[in-house]
Amino acid sequence: MVLSGHAAAAGPFTGHALWVRISHWIVTASVLTLVFSGFEILMVHPRLYWGEVGNDLTPAWIELPISRNYKHDGWGTPVPFFDNAAGPVSASSTYEIFNQNGWGRSLHFLAAWGMLLPGATYLLIGVFSGHIRRFIWPRARELAPRHVWRDVVDHIYFQIPPASGGPQYGVLQKTSYALVIFVAAPMMLLSGLTMAPAFTGAFPALLDVFGGYQSARTIHFLTFVSLALFVCVHVVMVVASGFRRQIRGMTVGE
């Protein structure tokens, strides 16, 4: 059995608390909106770069074929800025690109606030009520290699314990929740803010932390990819462990 019981020490689990259930579904709605609007924003310029600078006149790290803007080549004759013809150039756009950022960006930031406020509330209550310590943060004992290995093997053989409607969680489950809460979510927020000229105007050091504006944009995207993988695994596990029971646990709660 993966789920060795700490329940006795920490008090029995009596279903997800109301504040957990409410913040879970607000965050869910925000994440779906962030993914939708974020994808629209990426479609407008589906090229990723490293460093401070990246545009259609400079080489990309990767180009994603996700809109008609992909490799559109709609540029006039390049004109060098300096006497050196191999140096930086200017070119005028001759192509009507796909661009729905008028609503896409505003929706993204609206959803970001819808994520930040309940997210911060969850974190505050979670830390001060002991919820994180009791249910999310892996214990030293659980991180013992033998224990982790057993949980890995259980997952490989898809030995999913039946839904209990909440904790106790296995060590891999705890670790992935902790990584999302304490690594991926802050990374998303900070890399997003590093793309804001007004914010890096006040805190230029952020540009050094991420290695430049375009690096922050690329890291924002890569963190999204890892969070998307987490959501896929999360949903698969919810279904595999008993969909009805789990959804009941996270809605009406018991």
Added chain:
Amino acid sequence: MSSRLVTRRRALLTGLAAISGLAVTRDWSDMPPTYGNILRMGDDLTYAAFRMLPRQRLVREYTLADISSFPAHGVIDLGAANAPQIVRDYRRLLDGRFADWRLSVEGRVATPRAFSLNELKQLPSRTQITRHVCEEGWSAIAQWTGVPLRTVLERAGILPTARSVVLYSYDDWLTSIDLSDALHPQTILAYGMNGRDLTIPHGAPVRLRLETQLGQKSLKYLQRIVVKDEFDDGGAKGEIQTGWAWYMGI
């Protein structure tokens, strides 16, 4: 144990009460023109939050070696068949090498006046190598030379009641910014780019450089600056009615 929980709950409640107290007593009249628009609610929150940051800090400046290639979007359409009068006016100024170009500064100023290109060039200038960030997601670094907007507003005698600045362009666009951004030391009316005169694709003869917001706000082909006592979204041709956010600090 239970008394500790009550204390925590009380601490949380006190915190929430304090925040709502601040929210109630805050002066909401300085909210941007998108205030009340549900889609732009996030932008308004961002604006309010960013205005609590240190305002006059300078954005990062780069070196000559960092200057990069620079795409030009929103280039004036000089060949348009049914070009509006102001585009025809621009064409005429271009033929005269901008000798007749004037930048009119009007509205809530003590002495409304028009600056010629030479008059602007004789004012104390600022040269900065900064990163341009487009709302599309690309970025580019260039060197800009121009006169701080603050200097021009002060020469015209901006009135103490002023709250925002509306800028109009020859190709029939406009934008508006608050005084915090208008008076920022790096907000300049640029007439030089990478050591040369500003070219037509980049907004000749003079464009705004607003380094604390996205590139879309750095209006090209400047024609007129109007100082206002209130926030003005510019009506039908402003960002809101053309489907954009008003505040683009992010």
